[in-house]
Amino acid sequence: MRTRLRQFVVTAVALATASAALPAATAQSQDRQERPAHGGLSATVRYTEYGIPHVVAKDYANLGFGTGWAQAADQVCVLADGFVTVRGERSRVFGPEEEPDRSLSSAGENLSSDLYFRGVRDAGTVQKLLDRPAPGGPSRQAKDLMRGWAAGYNAWLKQKRISDPACRGAAWVRPVTALDVATRLYALSVLGGQGGTVDDITAARPPTGSATPAARTPDSEDLVRAVRDLLPDGSMGSNAVAFNGSTTANGRGLLLGNPHYPWQGGRRFWQAQQTIPGELNVSGGSLLGTPTISIGYNAHVAWSHTVSTGVPFTVHQLTLVPGDPTAYLVDGTPERMTERTVTVPVKDGTPVTRSQWWTRYGPVLSSPDGDLPLPWTTTTAYALNDPNAANLRFADTSLGFSKARSTADVLGSLTRNQGLPWVNTIAADSSGHTLFSQSQVLPRVTNELATRCSTALGKATYPAAGVAVLDGSRGDCALGSDADAVQPGIFGPARMPTLKDAPYAENSNDSAWLANADRPLTGYERIFGTVGTQRSLCTRGAIEDVAAMAERGGLTVKDxxxxxxxxxxxxxxxxxxxxxxxxxALPGGTATGSDGKAVDVSEACGVLKAWDHSMDTDSRGALLFDRFWRKLIRAVPGAQLWKVPFSAADPVRTPNTLNTDAPGFAGALADTVAELRTAGIALDAKLGANQFVVRGGQRIPVPGGTESLGVWNKIEPVWNAASGGYSEVSMGSSHIQAVGWDGSGCPVARTLLTYSQSSNPNSDHFADQTRLFSREKWVTSRFCEKDILSSPALKVVRVHE
Known part of the structure; x- marks a missing residue:
């Protein structure tokens, strides 16, 4: 074993030495010496601290190969589970009634997930998008990355034994194709539309008998609530801020990105550096199963994303042909729906066959237990138009960012590729420029069109939530096209809310309006988001913080x-x-809980008074306020919570002044105290003692707080009183990056992957960065060659087919 170890170290050092110069001649000479004779794909993967791979390859196919190989090494079980999903095989493998990981759709059970994804595959949807010439479809470089990624994943499967108990020995861990990789990208694109309504699409059935339409008219308030839950920011979010050179110590830009994504499942980030000598050199986080850097930085520019408020779909209300609920009228002419029959194999059972119904606008929606309460009656049906169902341009957009040399290049990629489905982009560059842009794929619903073509339901839902319900019986209500749009029916880049070169550009998942409070963005259509409306506490707190930082000036990465x-x-x-x-002031120090019982809350008064208003792990009183605040905002309607109402003239500081006289205040306090005492938790316990994750049998305290508290370092913990409080995290701060430049040619970057690089409990990198996150420590980026080669943890692996 010692001999083998020495041989490996010698080989690693030799490879590292061969790569010592920024590998221009490097990869080419290595390729001549070590490329397999059969001409297969290959790459060099150099690992540094915390298992972060630096992938070097000669071209895009080989880069994809190294990336797929390295992702499989860290996340094979999560990846394999996702590929079972996009193939529509969950019912066959796991059973039809089990609930899938909702990373790739909102499906409530495996059967509906399979019916949707098998339908996509049977219709050839993704293959048709792959066949489109760029920019309508993916470029040759993007397709090479997908093809290479699949080959790299398959090569890892062939050469390695799986140690992760989640899928060790599982027959469902199988090789994949480039089409599988592309379908996974497609699933991410339609998350805010078709992917968010899978149960409604697959359960839609034509009515039988004589249902009474009036009795089943959808409720606009229910639909507004459903839409808000459906959009990706219902389950995700983010913060990001870019500072321009006027605010920084050296006149160069700075970027802090803090995406809030799930801590488990297929929407995790994975860290890497990707290098094609002379062509591409970028570091950052990739969404699992994708071959490009999703959020990252290079020697010139850094970018991050936040979930946007744009509604990426429209609903079209259909007037049905009398006596035929599967035909609808457009300008008085009947059109038949297209019936798509899909068959799904089922574990230990008979295959299930169901029909889906499609129209010129998209699939018909209807499900008593679905995501949108839209009934299909004998006179009316509703169809979903999701323009991202024709969008496979995400990879090219990200690739454009990776090669950018300025924020102008980032905006150029957004303009050229138009591939982001449901996020904003915030960027800074080494020359001191900043950028915010809500450039996303949105249906071209202008306010004029919504006014002219909204149905009675749409007249309520469009102003309230930005979701258009248009009259599908009128040809003049079609979405139309912008001359600069790459596909029909979407907004072109000229219509996107964009802010350039502001002292700061910040977003915390509210609309574009206050990306900079001193330079508000207005004039965009309602479907993008609101103007002059109340901001979330996350946005208010973030603007207060970053505006103060910008005014103070002299900023560095440490700030x-x-x-x-x-x-x-x-x-x-x-x-x-x-x-x-x-x-x-409560009489006798008691309050009555929701169960009618009196609770002594006097101890809580002093704890709240002494609390430092932070969610640090050693903060006493943080847990008490957290639990109280959650109960209070549920018990007291928003309009009654504050004495001073919202004012558009002072949007960052209003509303304010807590209304402690509101019904529900005392009850929320009593319920909180009773809850913590029942759980055996002291009211002044340190937060970290009761907000933690368990990794390797050890508790790791977790800082941060829930969305409604407005904490920048967002954490959505899972309450389990029996386990001592918050004993897991469902989502929150994920791939964090703080990036600047010092003129050396190497970015000054600090990163942190909060949940660590691997989901495998047997990996050395299952919890190492989680422990850093607990201690609020960072990883120093190793971007340039000298830094990579000086890593004490350096390990070099040559991978090939």
């Missing part, structure tokens, strides 16, 4: 690091002291 872990609670600043005073 970004401090902002990430400040853990300030805007809700606490606004409400905690008032709550403590009202608590102390």
């Amino acid at each position: 970004l690091q401090r902002q990430q872990f400040a853990n300030r609670v805007p809700a606490g600043d606004l409400a905690a002291d008032a709550a403590a005073r009202a608590c102390a």
Whole structure:
């Protein structure tokens, strides 16, 4: 074993030495010496601290190969599970009634997931998009990356034994194709549309008998609530800020990206550096199963994304032909729906066959238990138009970012490729420029069109939630096209809310309006988001923080690091002291809970008063306020929560002044105290003692707080009183990056992958960065060759077919 180890070290050093120069001649000479004679794909993967791979290859296919190989090494079980999903094989493998990981769609059970994805495959949807010439379809480089990724994943499967117990020995871990990789990208694109309504699409059935239409008219308020839950920001979010050179110590830009994504499943990030000598050199986080860097930085530019408020779909209300619920009228002429019959194999059972119904607008939606409450009656049906169902341009957009040398190039990629489905882009560059752009694929619904063509339902839902319900019986209500759009029926780049070169550009998943509070963006259509409406506490707190930073000036990467872990609670600043005073004024120190029982809350008054208004792991009182705030905002309607209402003239500081006289205040406090005491948790317990994750049998305290608290370092923990409080995290801060430049040619970058690189509990990189996150520490980027080669953890692996 010692001999083998020495041989490996010698080989690794030799390869590392051969790569010492920024590998221009490097990869070419290595390729001549070591490329397999049969002409298969190959790459060099150099690992540094925390298992971060730096993939070097001669071209895009080989780069995809190295990336797929390295992703499989860290995440094979999660990846394989996702490929079972996009092939429509979950029912056959796991059973039809099990609930799938919802990373790739909203399907409530395996059968509906399979019916949707098999339908996509049977219709040839993704293959047709692959066959489109760029820019309507993916470029040759993007397709080479997909093809190479699949080959690299398959090569890892062939050469390695799986140690992850989640899929060790499982027959469903199988080789994949480039089409599988492309379908996974497609699934991510349609998450806000078709992928968010899978149950509605697959359960839609024509009515039988004589249903009474009036009795089943959908409720607009229910639909508005459903739409808000459907959009990706219902389950994800992010913060990002870019500072321009006028605010920084050296006149160069700075970027802090903090995407809030799931901690488990197929929407995790995975860190890597990708290099094609002389062509591409970029680091950052990739969404699992994708071959490009999704959020990252290079020697010139850094970018991040936040979930946008744009509604990426429209609903079209169909007037049905009397006596035929599968035909509808357009300008008085009947059109038949297309029936797509899909068959799904089922584990230990008979295959299930179902029909899906499609129209010129898209699939018909209807399900009593689905995501959108839209009934199919004898006179009316509703169809979903999702323009991202024709979008396979995400990889090219990200690739354009990876090769960018400025924020202008980032905007150029957005303009050229138009491939982002449901996110904003925030960027900074080494020359000191900043960018915010809500450039996403949105149906071309202008306010004029919505006014002219909305049905009665749409007249309520469009102003309230931005979702258009258009009259599908009128040809003049078609979406039309912009001359600069790459596909019909979407907005072109000229219509996108964009802010250039502001001192700061920030977004926390509200609309584009206050990307910079001093330079508000207006004039965009309602479907993009609102103007002049109340902002979330996340947005308010973020603007307060970054505006103060910009005004102070002299900023460095260290200031970004401090902002990430400040853990300030805007809700606490606004409400905690008032709550403590009202608590102390309660007669006898008691309050009545929702169960009618009196609770002694007097101890809570002092704890709230002494709390430092942070969600640090050693903060006492943070858990008490967290649990109280969750209960209070459920018990007290928003309009009654504050004494001073929202004002568009002061959107960052209003509403304010907690209304402690509101019905529900005392009850929420009583319920909180009773809950913690029943769980055996002290009211002044340190947050980290009761907000943690368990990895390798050890508790790791977790800083940060939930969305409604307004904390920049967002964490959505899972409450389990029996396990001691919050004993897991469902989503939150994920691939964090603080990036600047110092003129050396190497970015000054600090990163952190909060949940660590691997899902395999047997991996050395299952929890190492999670422990860093707990201690609010960072990983120093190794981007340039000298830094990679000086890593004490350097391990070099040559991978090939």
